[in-house]
Amino acid sequence: MIRVVSLRKAVLAGLAGAFAMHAFSLGVAAFGGPSAGIADTLRSSAFRNSPLLAYGAAALTDLSIGVCWAVFYAFFFWGRMRVRPPLQGLLFAIIPASLAILIVYPELALMRIPADTITISLRSFYAPLSAGLIASVAIAHAIFGLVMGAIYHRPVGYPCGSRPSLPAPRGRDRKPVYSERRPDGFMFATGIECSYPTIEQGRWRRDEMDSTRHYSMWQHDFLLAREIGITHIRYGPPLHLIFEGPGRYNWDYCEPQLEELRDAGPEPIIDLCHFGVPTWLGNFQNPDIADALAEYAGAFASRYPWVRFYTPVNEMYVCARMSALDGLWNEQLRDEGAYARAAWNLANASIAMSDAILKHRPDTIFINSESSEFYQPCCPDPHVQEAAAAANARRFLPLDLIYAHPLDPLMRDLLLQQGIDQSEIDRIAHREVPRRSVLGVDYYEWNERLIDRSGNPLALGELFGWYVIANQYWERYRRPMMHTETNKPDADGAPRWLWRQWHNVQLLRSSGVPLVGFTWYSLIDQVDWSIAMSEPLGIVYPVGMFDLNREARTVGLAYKQLIDLYRDQPDYRESPALKTLMA
Amino acid sequence: MATFLSVQGYDPGPSQRPLTSGAISGALATIPAVAILIVFGALKVEAQILGLTPLLTLAIGCPVMALAGAIYARVFGRPANNTHGGWLFGMAYGFGLWAMGAVLVLPIVSGGRTPAGPAALGVAMSLLTWGLATGILVPFVHRPLHEGLEKASRHAHLGPSAAAGKNGPIKEQRQSDKH
Numbered sequence: 100m101i102r103v104v105s106l107r108k109a110v111l112a113g114l115a116g117a118f119a120m121h122a123f124s125l126g127v128a129a130f131g132g133p134s135a136g137i138a139d140t141l142r143s144s145a146f147r148n149s150p151l152l153a154y155g156a157a158a159l160t161d162l163s164i165g166v167c168w169a170v171f172y173a174f175f176f177w178g179r180m181r182v183r184p185p186l187q188g189l190l191f192a193i194i195p196a197s198l199a200i201l202i203v204y205p206e207l208a209l210m211r212i213p214a215d216t217i218t219i220s221l222r223s224f225y226a227p228l229s230a231g232l233i234a235s236v237a238i239a240h241a242i243f244g245l246v247m248g249a250i251y252h253r254p255v256g257y258p259c260g261s262r263p264s265l266p267a268p269r270g271r272d273r274k275p276v277y278s279e280r281r282p283d284g285f286m287f288a289t290g291i292e293c294s295y296p297t298i299e300q301g302r303w304r305r306d307e308m309d310s311t312r313h314y315s316m317w318q319h320d321f322l323l324a325r326e327i328g329i330t331h332i333r334y335g336p337p338l339h340l341i342f343e344g345p346g347r348y349n350w351d352y353c354e355p356q357l358e359e360l361r362d363a364g365p366e367p368i369i370d371l372c373h374f375g376v377p378t379w380l381g382n383f384q385n386p387d388i389a390d391a392l393a394e395y396a397g398a399f400a401s402r403y404p405w406v407r408f409y410t411p412v413n414e415m416y417v418c419a420r421m422s423a424l425d426g427l428w429n430e431q432l433r434d435e436g437a438y439a440r441a442a443w444n445l446a447n448a449s450i451a452m453s454d455a456i457l458k459h460r461p462d463t464i465f466i467n468s469e470s471s472e473f474y475q476p477c478c479p480d481p482h483v484q485e486a487a488a489a490a491n492a493r494r495f496l497p498l499d500l501i502y503a504h505p506l507d508p509l510m511r512d513l514l515l516q517q518g519i520d521q522s523e524i525d526r527i528a529h530r531e532v533p534r535r536s537v538l539g540v541d542y543y544e545w546n547e548r549l550i551d552r553s554g555n556p557l558a559l560g561e562l563f564g565w566y567v568i569a570n571q572y573w574e575r576y577r578r579p580m581m582h583t584e585t586n587k588p589d590a591d592g593a594p595r596w597l598w599r600q601w602h603n604v605q606l607l608r609s610s611g612v613p614l615v616g617f618t619w620y621s622l623i624d625q626v627d628w629s630i631a632m633s634e635p636l637g638i639v640y641p642v643g644m645f646d647l648n649r650e651a652r653t654v655g656l657a658y659k660q661l662i663d664l665y666r667d668q669p670d671y672r673e674s675p676a677l678k679t680l681m682a
Numbered sequence: 683m684a685t686f687l688s689v690q691g692y693d694p695g696p697s698q699r700p701l702t703s704g705a706i707s708g709a710l711a712t713i714p715a716v717a718i719l720i721v722f723g724a725l726k727v728e729a730q731i732l733g734l735t736p737l738l739t740l741a742i743g744c745p746v747m748a749l750a751g752a753i754y755a756r757v758f759g760r761p762a763n764n765t766h767g768g769w770l771f772g773m774a775y776g777f778g779l780w781a782m783g784a785v786l787v788l789p790i791v792s793g794g795r796t797p798a799g800p801a802a803l804g805v806a807m808s809l810l811t812w813g814l815a816t817g818i819l820v821p822f823v824h825r826p827l828h829e830g831l832e833k834a835s836r837h838a839h840l841g842p843s844a845a846a847g848k849n850g851p852i853k854e855q856r857q858s859d860k861h
Binding site: 595 | 698760763765773795796801828831841
């Protein structure tokens with residue numbers, strides 16, 4: 100699939116556009132204007148004795164053609180131009196109008212000739228076209244484009260407050276494949292992309308599981324993961340759909356999937372909060388989210404006591420930055436103070452959720468995934484050095500909070516400026532961090548950035564690599580580690596990236612860092628991540644091991660080869676780092 | 683459109699067989715297409731224009747349409763495998779074939795002679811139907827032709843040496859290989 104398309108919206112837009120166009124053509128014909136409608140052609144060729152049938156067939160043909168063009172528009176043109184949707188439709192209409200004038204209408208004229216064959220020249224082929232007819236066809240298509248464009252927009256996501264259909268019920272496996280259970284084995288992981296932030300000032304919900312059709316294909320997705328040899332899968336039940344209010348949960352949105360994972364694997368790492376909160380909780384500026392999410396985490400752990408891996412809050416730094424500093428998601432603010440507030444609330448939520456889970460399952464292993472960012476100053480200019488230092492301090496803030504690491508003075512002052520008490524900061528700084536906490540370090544090629552002379556960050560690509568960046572995190576926190584996310588938005592170059600990341604993992608392991616797993620994220624292609632999900636365009640982000648048709652990509656096959664090569668090696672069959680952690 | 687298709691990876695991957703599935707789908711799709719040609723009397727007219735018998739026209743037409751199907755599946759690659767949008771790509775391709783073949787090429791090779799009346803309508807309907815059928819069939823024909831994940835994952839270029847990308851052996855290595 101090349102684009103996520105809302106077929107329902109496209110069909111509606113096509114029908115409405117064709118109806119408007121048809122009405123215009125009828126009006127022109129009624130006033131004696133030039134008409135080269137399909138009805139005339141059908142009346143003179145296929146339906147000679149039945150004008151009414153010819154008209155009906157022509158109307159049906161017009162509507163069908165309208166639907167076809169609208170679906171074509173939805174796949175190839177929607178969202179490509181930075182103009183309003185009706186204008187996009189108008190510009191797109193140039194294509195069908197040109198084809199109609201250059202090919203279809205002259206050919207329709209041929210179809211009205213009462214003969215089997217005819218000898219034509221270029222001049223005679225275009226003879227039926229008059230200036231009036233060309234103008235009429237062009238205007239009719241412009242009307243079609245405007246109407247269709249106005250109706251077809253936002254093909255992915257849904258208004259906040261509404262809900263997608265419930266996940267498909269669990270069926271019998273056509274091909275019973277089970278994950279091999281190795282409690283202490285190295286974790287060869289992947290994940291189902293499950294982000295659910297809001298955009299458009301909280302009015303529109305992005306839901307990656309819905310956009311990638313996981314709700315209807317979840318059973319097939321898990322089967323594919325097992326066939327690749329995946330041992331662990333990061334899985335984020337849709338918090339915004341399940342947690343309906345204090346004490347109210349709709350578990351139907353995750354029940355069948357979790358039963359399947361429990362019975363057949365892969366073992367889930369449950370991701371409880373992934374870039375969004377339920378509408379009733381507002382956004383990450385809300386100080387009540389810690390208590391609310393702790394309640395949810397406790398209820399989840401109580402309902403699914405067999406789950407032993409959790410990511411309480413995914414990528415807190417990225418979530419706070421995108422929501423409160425870059426202005427893209429949720430609260431959509433662009434303010435340093437709002438970032439500090441969001442980071443504080445997220446870290447508090449993570450801590451409260453961990454505590455709530457531990458009450459139900461004391462041996463829980465927490466995989467605290469975070470994006471491994473790094474900012475390099477371009478030059479010795481003091482303001483550039485300061486900007487890089489501030490950016491580096493900012494990236495560590497959420498992890499410093501949950502791992503009780505002394506805060507950078509810059510970040511501590513920022514928290515105090517937000518009205519957060521020193522006593523509260525001290526309380527967190529002196530808490531006992533759960534022993535079974537794993538620092539998950541995500542890495543993408545844009546994570547290393549250069550601060551240029553004007554203080555702007557530029558993507559550096561893989562300058563130092565995961566080994567160097569992850570080592571910074573190891574030196575700072577001294578926690579067991581896991582490579583928790585990587586991918587490459589280049590379908591053909593992805594196997595190279597996979598193996599290079601793997602060599603980084605091996606190097607870090609061999610240097611003595613306790614490393615429990617590796618993750619290619621995600622199992623299936625993602626949607627709109629090339630624009631950080633900031634608009635509901637439906638652009639496929641081809642980073643999955645399988646595309647949205649569930650066809651293997653080369654990186655999926657390469658990962659299978661990697662797993663097959665390593666999983667039975669002594670150090671991977673039983674991972675010393677995980678064994679120590681579980682003890 | 684080309685950039686849009688390329689970002690998905692033109693290479694369908696070692697587990698897929700677009701040419702075979704496209705050829706089979708293209709050949710199967712000729713069945714409804716020929717039926718429409720016959721109903722509209724267009725087969726006889728086309729054969730007349732080409733100076734062939736209807737049977738010979740069919741005999742030549744089927745492999746040509748199988749080839750057209752193979753080209754379709756290869757060019758559209760992964761999108762052709764889409765059960766939701768495949769029908770549309772197929773129809774667009776069928777329209778393209780009609781515009782290029784029946785409307786432009788046929789009159790040129792036949793000295794300007796072209797079908798008219800119901801036969802012209804039949805040719806258009808037939809190619810649109812062929813495209814629609816090919817687009818619908820490709821994803822379904824393709825599935826059983828896939829190479830299994832087990833075998834497809836064993837290709838050497840997906841293995842550990844992929845880390846080096848397209849870099850060949852280093853210069854010193856090449857020289858020592860020569861000796």
